[in-house]
Amino acid sequence: MPQDKNRQFLDFEKPIRDLFEDIEKLKASAEKNKVDLTDSIRKLEQQIVEKRREITSQLTPWQKVQLSRHPDRPYTKKYIEKMFTDFVELFGDRNVRDDKAMVGGFASLDGQTVMVIGQQKGSNTKMRQLRNFGMANPEGYRKALRLMKLAEKFNKPVVTLIDTPGAYPGLEAEERGQGEAIARNIYEMMRLKVPVVCVIIGEGASGGALGIGIGDRVFMLENSWYTVISPENCSSILWRSWEQKEKAAEQLKLTPDNMYSFGLIDKIIPEPSGGAHWNYDEAAGNLKPHLKEAIRELLAMDPQTRIEKRIEKFSVMGFWDEMPEPKQEPVTQENDQSNQY
Amino acid sequence: MRQEEDFEANLAGEEGKSEETRSSWFKRIKKGILTSTADKKETPEGLWSKCPECGYICTVTELRENLFVCPKCNYHHRIGSAEYFEIIFDDNQYDVMFENIRSRDFLQFTDLKSYGKRLEETWAKTDITDSIRIAAGKVDGEGLVTGCMDFEFIGGSLGSVMGERISRAVDFCLERKMPLLIICKSGGARMMESAFSLMQLAKVSGKLSLLTDAKIPYISLLTDPSFGGISASFGMLGDLNIAEPGALIGFAGPRVIRETIKKDLPEGFQRSEFLLEHGFLDFIVHRRELKEKLAQVLRLFRN
Ligand SMILES: [Zn+2]
Numbered sequence: 001m002p003q004d005k006n007r008q009f010l011d012f013e014k015p016i017r018d019l020f021e022d023i024e025k026l027k028a029s030a031e032k033n034k035v036d037l038t039d040s041i042r043k044l045e046q047q048i049v050e051k052r053r054e055i056t057s058q059l060t061p062w063q064k065v066q067l068s069r070h071p072d073r074p075y076t077k078k079y080i081e082k083m084f085t086d087f088v089e090l091f092g093d094r095n096v097r098d099d100k101a102m103v104g105g106f107a108s109l110d111g112q113t114v115m116v117i118g119q120q121k122g123s124n125t126k127m128r129q130l131r132n133f134g135m136a137n138p139e140g141y142r143k144a145l146r147l148m149k150l151a152e153k154f155n156k157p158v159v160t161l162i163d164t165p166g167a168y169p170g171l172e173a174e175e176r177g178q179g180e181a182i183a184r185n186i187y188e189m190m191r192l193k194v195p196v197v198c199v200i201i202g203e204g205a206s207g208g209a210l211g212i213g214i215g216d217r218v219f220m221l222e223n224s225w226y227t228v229i230s231p232e233n234c235s236s237i238l239w240r241s242w243e244q245k246e247k248a249a250e251q252l253k254l255t256p257d258n259m260y261s262f263g264l265i266d267k268i269i270p271e272p273s274g275g276a277h278w279n280y281d282e283a284a285g286n287l288k289p290h291l292k293e294a295i296r297e298l299l300a301m302d303p304q305t306r307i308e309k310r311i312e313k314f315s316v317m318g319f320w321d322e323m324p325e326p327k328q329e330p331v332t333q334e335n336d337q338s339n340q341y
Numbered sequence: 342m343r344q345e346e347d348f349e350a351n352l353a354g355e356e357g358k359s360e361e362t363r364s365s366w367f368k369r370i371k372k373g374i375l376t377s378t379a380d381k382k383e384t385p386e387g388l389w390s391k392c393p394e395c396g397y398i399c400t401v402t403e404l405r406e407n408l409f410v411c412p413k414c415n416y417h418h419r420i421g422s423a424e425y426f427e428i429i430f431d432d433n434q435y436d437v438m439f440e441n442i443r444s445r446d447f448l449q450f451t452d453l454k455s456y457g458k459r460l461e462e463t464w465a466k467t468d469i470t471d472s473i474r475i476a477a478g479k480v481d482g483e484g485l486v487t488g489c490m491d492f493e494f495i496g497g498s499l500g501s502v503m504g505e506r507i508s509r510a511v512d513f514c515l516e517r518k519m520p521l522l523i524i525c526k527s528g529g530a531r532m533m534e535s536a537f538s539l540m541q542l543a544k545v546s547g548k549l550s551l552l553t554d555a556k557i558p559y560i561s562l563l564t565d566p567s568f569g570g571i572s573a574s575f576g577m578l579g580d581l582n583i584a585e586p587g588a589l590i591g592f593a594g595p596r597v598i599r600e601t602i603k604k605d606l607p608e609g610f611q612r613s614e615f616l617l618e619h620g621f622l623d624f625i626v627h628r629r630e631l632k633e634k635l636a637q638v639l640r641l642f643r644n
Pocket of ligand 1: 392393395412415
């Protein structure tokens, strides 16, 4: 977690930054004038806590998107470090290369071995580039699938932590079949014989998110988003301009409470007030019991039932009108047994 | 960028510039297709078509007789489900199913227009009810359930209705033990249905896995264009993935890739031949040979 003096602030976090600056001034003044300002400082610190709560209680959808991308936000490996022990990172898709935007490996969740997989973002310029901003290439999805199959072989539950602005839209990505890689993962995850729990911890953009997002349980952290396209790209296609991202974020109804009310996710995991970046321990601590509970419930089911329920869970998603169907005589022969499979 | 590569406007529910002219003559000729054979020959006078690939000019009648493939350069024009069904089904006989499932503006999504209004307008100007039609019929005697996308309906976009219709088509296939073909022609997801449209990738893929268990073949035919959620799910999940020549197929659209890598894209990039070369297609099939080839593989699967 960043030191308070190294914290970065979003526009709407500016009141918090001002309070931090006031504290710094008081501290300097206390030092200089040799006076005890502890009480005043404590008051300001209390105000910061309240301000954090106030800000996260009234975020617009776009601000939630911004918060999900906060430069100080914990990423996948941070959650792994805070929730699991004995993490053994495994690399490579056994085919092209190791994709640094997708990480994974065995880890212990209070004694239960799981396979944990997720997109990884970097926390500084150099690392952001190395991690390709959390945008995996096909080999990243294939690496994830390899690890899931490994988990299946040894009957270990799979946990995925999703945080991506999308699958990488590059030339080589297309050459190596980005679409096919994601499609294959979706298909295989549906049929995985072990429990799968997915958590959107930050950005859940489109097929890039869904490519590791088919689970028996799908959770979202309080300040994350999940939908079919990023608000920026949606704005550029539907509004023909990059300027309408806030409107797009609103219209897409991409926030956890919307997703929960639509029945598309199972749970919203609360974050520390002000967002996960204010307290990594608390953020991971909030999530962990929900993971354990889900895995315990899922392990109690038999694999075939689990798979059937998983398919059923996604089969009912969608909305449509159903008009009364006019009865018409079929023109092709009904129930012709001659060429059935 | 060629007009045909710019399918984003279609996804927004607007017709692209080149599409405008093309769909207008398709609409006129479609009237012929949908009525009797006698009317069919009577192409309105002065109806000419210019090939966007080689510039060859011929009458629409001639083009139609050639299955909307340019007689000179083999460019495969975009056609709709009515044309594909006529091409593949014996005697143009087939049963259309699940037409009663219709899109709804559940999220009250509004961009420059409301989704509800867009749907009303689209229904008003076409007799197609959504971006995919499901039909069952015979292909050279072989029973086949086919889902075929209509690009003219909001860019063939993948929304809840497409997901549900395919899902029911799978149930129908399981019940009748019939194989499934999906003819893809889509710019990608229907953004106005937000996460619901994304979840259709999961929904359809899950349903397809039931066909696997029942050992029922599923064939994906990719035509121009097949993008986004289509290629990231059932478009690439066929027991056979096949494509028409020259079709643009990919995950990310050419504009997005160009803007990301800040370079021009190589000639032939994301075309069927490119995908075949990189190992993602079983074969490419000319529209003229489509029916024969389908019947052939269906027989091979069955016998
Ligand atoms: Zn031509």
